[in-house]
Amino acid sequence: QQQVKQSPQSLIVQKGGIPIINCAYENTAFDYFPWYQQFPGKGPALLIAIRPDVSEKKEGRFTISFNKSAKQFSLHIMDSQPGDSATYFCAAQVSGSARQLTFGSGTQLTVLP
Amino acid sequence: NAGVTQTPKFQVLKTGQSMTLQCAQDMNHNSMYWYRQDPGMGLRLIYYSASEGTTDKGEVPNGYNVSRLNKREFSLRLESAAPSQTSVYFCASSRDREASYGYTFGSGTRLTVV
Numbered sequence: 066q067q068q069v070k071q072s073p074q075s076l077i078v079q080k081g082g083i084p085i086i087n088c089a090y091e092n093t094a095f096d097y098f099p100w101y102q103q104f105p106g107k108g109p110a111l112l113i114a115i116r117p118d119v120s121e122k123k124e125g126r127f128t129i130s131f132n133k134s135a136k137q138f139s140l141h142i143m144d145s146q147p148g149d150s151a152t153y154f155c156a157a158q159v160s161g162s163a164r165q166l167t168f169g170s171g172t173q174l175t176v177l178p
Numbered sequence: 179n180a181g182v183t184q185t186p187k188f189q190v191l192k193t194g195q196s197m198t199l200q201c202a203q204d205m206n207h208n209s210m211y212w213y214r215q216d217p218g219m220g221l222r223l224i225y226y227s228a229s230e231g232t233t234d235k236g237e238v239p240n241g242y243n244v245s246r247l248n249k250r251e252f253s254l255r256l257e258s259a260a261p262s263q264t265s266v267y268f269c270a271s272s273r274d275r276e277a278s279y280g281y282t283f284g285s286g287t288r289l290t291v292v
Contacts, residue, residue, distance in 0.1 A: 108286055154220060
């Protein structure tokens with residue numbers, strides 16, 4: 066049972082483009098939505114996160130957009146660079162519960178020079 | 179450097195063999211986790227330890243056992259390896275079970291069962 070569905074599985078953009086990765090969730094109790102970035106041969110690392118009381122959060126070139134009514138959230142990378150090439154995972158959690166982070170299936174992003 | 183250390187980095191096992199994956203963190207974190215990563219499946223939780231002395235099953239616990247040896251160390255054991263356990267295994271830790279503190283992951287163990 067996949068509680069967080071992520072798309073696309075892979076994405077190729079040119080340098081300067083704006084890749085968008087989408088995630089949808091089913092559990093309306095989720096209230097914390099992070100994104101993790103993973104480079105080849107490394108473990109994932111926290112990139113940016115949002116809570117449902119805001120519709121958008123920006124950190125540098127990375128933006129999360131959140132649509133509570135549609136139960137969807139997305140990651141946008143502005144002015145993408147070849148160094149952004151990595152696998153991106155969305156995730157969700159119910160704060161304060163014993164349950165742990167539930168991850169999406171991942172998106173492999175390639176930014177061409 | 180502070181972080182999560184996993185050993186070994188690579189391992190090949192024959193079907194039926196056993197092994198233990200080691201994980202240690204030096205950030206004084208309370209919670210630790212074991213995930214497996216498979217293509218198209220994302221990260222799936224095997225077991226976790228919310229605090230020293232406690233362990234709980236995650237999404238895919240069958241065929242695995244864990245031990246929270248102390249606050250720093252959390253090991254994952256495969257008693258009788260199967261080809262379906264071929265995967266990349268990640269250990270992670272966090273300040274506590276609240277994900278908003280961020281999970282710190284190790285660099286992974288790539289396991290092949292033949």
